[in-house]
Amino acid sequence: MFSLLAEMFSYAFLTRAVIVGLLVSLCAALLGVSLVLKRYSMIGAGLSNVGFGALAVAAAFNAAPLMISIPVVVLAAFLLLRLNERSRIKGDAAIALISTSALAIGVAVVSATTGMNTDVCNYMFGSILAMSQSDVRLSIALASGVFLLFILFYRQIFAVTFDEAFARATGVNASLYNSLLAVLTAVTIALGMRMMGALLISSLIIFPALTAMRLCKQFRTVAVCSAIISVAGFLSGIICSYAYATPTGASVVIANILLFLLFWAAGLARERGFF
């Protein structure tokens, strides 16, 4: 086991990938708590499709992938948030509309230019080899920023998640914190999808929060617990992926599923009074 780890971290690119992955999992888990509770889980899935479209276009024009995908995904996040504020039902449809449109445009651009090559496959399913060194530096900076902002504004995010009307009425700038949440989510998704893939990144947001909620009953413990779960899921996933040459994204998701089942069973056991 330890020799395996030592071997893994002897590769510089793997070490970098693990660092970025850890930061992204941490951010995704923290933001996920709010998003799941706000019934915004689908936004993660929607945004990752937009991210895929943006990456495809970036590849077609030989542009730096993150430079294109981050602004586009942030823009889409704002749009979805606005639509969601207006009316809940339409917001749901709007997510499907925007995400499938972005996916279609992405696929069209890909087939018109490079064709379905490994790059595109990586965008869909993720790859730890996908990141260049400058990407990695940018990712580390952004992910640390997301993490810091979440810690600083954790209380405000709790308040607008728990009861937005009350927060508004008593002088909390709810729109500002909703926007903050949207931007942080968008950046996290754009960063994470290179590694996890467009199809799987939203699981990084949804799973840890849902898993933590099986057992924890306070917002703070849910946030801390889902961060730990997310990091544990990511590490075991990536180690497994290295040891058995399985795809990274899928391995991480499967690790998260196992953790969820474990917590679910523990939650049931507690309800039945086993401990």
Add this chain to the structure above:
Amino acid sequence: MLVFACQNTSFAYENRTVLSGLNFRVQSGDYLCVIGENGSGKSTLLKGLLNLEPVKSGRIIRGLPAGELGYLPQTSAAQKDFPASVYEAALSGRLGRRGFRPFYSRADKNAAQECLQKVNLWPLRRRCFRELSGGQQRRALLARALCAAGSCLVLDEPEAGLDRKSAAEMRRLLKRLNQAGLTIIMASHDLNYALKEAGQILHLQNRQLFYGAAGDYPRSRPGRKLRGGKNV
């Protein structure tokens, strides 16, 4: 000092006017009771004062920053399956006045403890909000409102769902707070109580039927119609 003033204010949902012709002023230290039947527009008015509903016409003058206000909604938007402890919920009432300062201070935590003690929920502070009974949840939200209220408290039917003892305690608490200078605006269906405790009465029926001192209400036309004492 002026807290709220309505000048010919009206409210509408999707162009259907539900409340119009509002003209009244709330001064600091007032205890205003808003009465009226179901659907008469009490909650709409309170939300309008708090800037949660846009006015259709006329205007509302607000003398206090929103950070000074506490609010107890009639039905809370707080989500049913939300993992939050009672303490976390009450403490969140202090946020409005903190602006962008990120962490809670000792004073905030003390205030939250005091407010939870006032509603007798301090022993349950670690419990999950969603696992409390309906009346306990109301009291937790009342504690949050108390935490938030720097100088004005807006309550939408605070006695709803409380047992006799808790309701009586809450009324004593409100009276004490009002005597200490807190402005209170509350919607209620308990006319007896409103006449006894409140300083001013605002009677709504999709328009303003009466606004004035509580002592003048029984002699007024809408007051006589209600034959004093019957609940609205």
